[in-house]
Amino acid sequence: MSAELEELYQSIILDHNRRPQNFRVMEDASGHADGLNPLCGDQVTVWIKLDGDRVADVSFQGQGCAISKASASLMTQAVKGKTLAETQAIFDRFHAMVTGQGAEGITGGMKALSGVSKFPLRVKCASLGWHAMKAALDNAAP
Amino acid sequence: MNPLAILRKDCERPIVNIDDFSLLDERDHLHYLDSAATTQKPRAVLQAMQSYYEQHNANPHRGAYELSAQSTEAYERSRKRIARFLGVADVDTLIFTRGTTESLNVLATAWGRANVKAGDRIVVTRMEHHANFVPWQQLALAVGAEFVIAELAPGGVLDLDHLAQCCTPNTKVVAFGQVSNALGTINPVSEIVRIARTTGALVVCDGAQGVPHFDAAVDALGVDAYVFSGHKMLGPMGIGGLVVRREILEAMPPYQFGGDMIALVGDERSTWNVLPHKFEAGTPNVAGAVGLAAAAQYLDGIGMSRVRAHEAALLAYTTARLTEVPGVTVLGPPPERRSGVVSFVLDEVHPHDIAQVLDSAGVCVRSGHHCAQPLMRALKVSATTRASFYVYNDADDVDALIVALLTTRDRMGLA
Numbered sequence: 001m002s003a004e005l006e007e008l009y010q011s012i013i014l015d016h017n018r019r020p021q022n023f024r025v026m027e028d029a030s031g032h033a034d035g036l037n038p039l040c041g042d043q044v045t046v047w048i049k050l051d052g053d054r055v056a057d058v059s060f061q062g063q064g065c066a067i068s069k070a071s072a073s074l075m076t077q078a079v080k081g082k083t084l085a086e087t088q089a090i091f092d093r094f095h096a097m098v099t100g101q102g103a104e105g106i107t108g109g110m111k112a113l114s115g116v117s118k119f120p121l122r123v124k125c126a127s128l129g130w131h132a133m134k135a136a137l138d139n140a141a142p
Numbered sequence: 143m144n145p146l147a148i149l150r151k152d153c154e155r156p157i158v159n160i161d162d163f164s165l166l167d168e169r170d171h172l173h174y175l176d177s178a179a180t181t182q183k184p185r186a187v188l189q190a191m192q193s194y195y196e197q198h199n200a201n202p203h204r205g206a207y208e209l210s211a212q213s214t215e216a217y218e219r220s221r222k223r224i225a226r227f228l229g230v231a232d233v234d235t236l237i238f239t240r241g242t243t244e245s246l247n248v249l250a251t252a253w254g255r256a257n258v259k260a261g262d263r264i265v266v267t268r269m270e271h272h273a274n275f276v277p278w279q280q281l282a283l284a285v286g287a288e289f290v291i292a293e294l295a296p297g298g299v300l301d302l303d304h305l306a307q308c309c310t311p312n313t314k315v316v317a318f319g320q321v322s323n324a325l326g327t328i329n330p331v332s333e334i335v336r337i338a339r340t341t342g343a344l345v346v347c348d349g350a351q352g353v354p355h356f357d358a359a360v361d362a363l364g365v366d367a368y369v370f371s372g373h374k375m376l377g378p379m380g381i382g383g384l385v386v387r388r389e390i391l392e393a394m395p396p397y398q399f400g401g402d403m404i405a406l407v408g409d410e411r412s413t414w415n416v417l418p419h420k421f422e423a424g425t426p427n428v429a430g431a432v433g434l435a436a437a438a439q440y441l442d443g444i445g446m447s448r449v450r451a452h453e454a455a456l457l458a459y460t461t462a463r464l465t466e467v468p469g470v471t472v473l474g475p476p477p478e479r480r481s482g483v484v485s486f487v488l489d490e491v492h493p494h495d496i497a498q499v500l501d502s503a504g505v506c507v508r509s510g511h512h513c514a515q516p517l518m519r520a521l522k523v524s525a526t527t528r529a530s531f532y533v534y535n536d537a538d539d540v541d542a543l544i545v546a547l548l549t550t551r552d553r554m555g556l557a
Binding site for chain 2: 002004005008009011014018039040041042043063064065066067069119122125
């Protein structure tokens with residue numbers, strides 16, 4: 001098996017795929033949005049609760065490959081408790097990393113997603129939950 | 143010899159010379175198991191197209207000069223050759239299109255808009271490819287007709303009793319696939335036709351996954367319309383066809399308007415050319431037709447009964463070996479009721495991840511909904527992994543698939 005593949009399916013990814021964090025419906029969300037990849041049928045819904053300028057809570061549900069599920073799970077961990085400006089910065093760093101523009105400023109479990117950049121076809125999988133999170137923020141009524 | 147060794151021996155070698163397929167010949171470690179999506183092309187097809195462009199290229203049906211006549215001759219000779227391969231006697235009822243999708247859109251649009259009215263009924267099946275589903279669904283929505291889906295019986299086969307219930311007297315279209323692209327299920331065409339004929343419906347058979355794999359014998363099917371794609375039968379992309387009974391084609395309004403399809407163009411009205419030209423507006427894909435005729439020639443050289451037997455042997459060997467991979471569930475009917483397709487799920491591993499790990503072992507399979515979302519819903523899966531076989535595959539490809547699936551289990555952390 002190639003080293004690239006080892007890097008793609010790191011144990012952190014497999015753990016988050018098997019036991020995704022914040023994998024639940026949120027009843028009292030400020031906003032939510034769906035993400036859909038018509039190519040492979042992957043589908044995700046992200047809920048967000050705002051407390052002023054801060055992401056008080058974030059959750060997701062859906063079905064998808066290990067990369068999309070783990071990435072959405074890591075996303076919820078990365079942005080929970082962050083301000084809107086911090087969330088945007090994290091999103092930008094994530095996007096730069098998976099599109100191969102470097103992993104500068106990436107911390108924690110999100111580092112495990114760096115392997116995606118070697119597989120351009122999987123960037124869409126990894127981004128699905130992140131784009132839904134952004135859309136949920138746009139929809140959110142404070 | 144043990145039973146597995148016997149099964150392996152039956153598909154030990156491809157039934158073509160691999161040298162004929164440059165792409166496969168030059169990639170020793172590639173295991174191409176996605177022929178249901180598109181097939182690789184033999185050199186004979188590519189050379190026929192190249193020599194058409196190098197020696198006979200001109201716009202057909204137009205020029206008064208010799209070269210244009212040669213181009214016309216190449217185009218119409220190809221039509222005859224392909225009609226012969228298909229088992230179609232009335233050559234002018236074979237209309238060239240870009241492929242199955244366009245053929246079905248021609249029918250749903252040109253025939254459908256002229257013949258289907260509010261209160262009429264359109265019947266399709268649960269296992270249709272989107273190309274034989276959405277055009278009819280949209281036609282029904284546009285004219286206010288009823289869109290009805292004949293459901294599956296257990297085991298991934300069509301429920302013929304339910305189909306019979308669906309076929310009420312007001313049914314104007316019955317559209318079904320000869321072979322399911324997602325599962326490989328071979329449908330009982332004569333039974334379906336018998337049921338559909340209890341109505342006055344246009345009976346449409348999607349042969350995209352049929353023509354490549356066994357003798358299509360289109361005239362003998364007894365359907366009104368038959369559609370197919372060239373690229374799934376060793377031909378080039380961008381050419382395929384639509385075969386429709388002559389009296390239906392003659393009554394049917396044109397699909398597109400333009401050059402070649404007209405007889406007389408007046409300031410206020412126009413009249414249409416004879417078949418097949420009435421349905422082939424614009425400069426045709428002559429090289430595509432020439433390439434497809436070469437593909438038909440190549441397949442006839444092998445013999446379609448050998449193609450079918452080779453796929454059945456590959457399927458039997460794959461089915462036996464898949465039992466070595468824990469957690470695999472094959473969808474659809476037993477192998478003897480399928481063409482060379484194995485559609486499966488593997489425990490909790492998403493098909494996209496399976497295909498990724500398989501790719502790193504050079505095994506090309508399709509993962510996803512196979513353009514059959516209504517079927518995926520009924521099977522209660524979001525996606526499957528599909529391996530599909532053709533003339534150039536052999537037991538080595540199956541062995542590579544099995545090893546790669548075991549690697550997948552390992553890589554994805556399954557015990």
